[in-house]
Amino acid sequence: MQGKLQQVYRVSKELGQNSLLSGSFQLSKLARLCSLILSEEADLKVTFEFSTDVYQHPSIKGHLDTELLVECQRCLEPMVHPIDLDFHLLIDATEEDVQSFQIDTVYTDEGYLDVFEVIEDELILALPLISMHEDSTCNKNWQPDSDEEMVVEKVNPFSVLEALKSK
Template sequence: MSNPEIPLSVDALKPFEQGTVKEGSLALAGMNRLEPLILETEGEAAVRLAFFFDDERRRVIEGWVRAELEVLCQRCLEAMRLPVESTFRVGVVDTEVMAEQLPATLEPMVSGQRDLPIHELLEDELIMSLPDYPVHEEAGCKASATLERINRDADDAVAQAREHDTDNPFRVLAGLGTGGQDQGGTDS
């Protein structure tokens, strides 16, 4: 049995007046800003949204969104499944000026429209939950053995260079600045 589908938008007042709680799913397909960041748009995000007025009569949406996204591992450049989750507490306001007056505990959602674009809020939350550089766990990444070998070779090269420091052709240059007089030119 699948979860009921979360609507793409909701009325700007009714769910808050009714204290509506919605749980369900939202398709990843059609999330145009998320699509370039993931490899596969099949699947759904699990969602929970609670609409209410706070003590100051501000419209608040509190909830979470969870999904398992297929992204590109930035270490081995292979596909990987990445579970993401975001919890949020949003204050819905009509203007930017009102958004500036919200307390720090509320993320602003500015919408002067009759319908609130819930799908945009959820897409934003999914995008913000993605790491900048997704990578497999080191043990499960195909590139780990190669990177380990490269690091070991680099460490060996540094150690070898230290042993042969006397052969350093730049060693002569290091003493030039301290051994002689200032050879600066004159301005004419």
């Protein structure tokens, strides 16, 4: 069964219907993501379903397909970061469930799930920490030696999310 995309779903109702939902919308609807990328113009294609087929626990799983325009850290010119990713998240799971199933959880607001927020979080997590063109000569002034010595400080993506949410 296919339905039209909406932003918020009542999870218990969707679980009963086992609906497969799909559609597309502009990235400009996702303000937090757009503050991190160079263009809001791209279309996002999304497919998802609510199910209990994993551990009998409510979950949302789906697929995201889009192109994010980010800045190359080597030449500071725009570059396309393709997104083609599957996601699977438990819904309103306890910390114990998250630990034992090794699947992250999202939380509803009294049974209602904001799917756009879930999708936006997934896209933000999928952004590369450091974006660079595949062509390592995209900046002629770039010195490969310093590239190797550069120490990349790993940032926990979840702390990035938290920082964004608290804005």
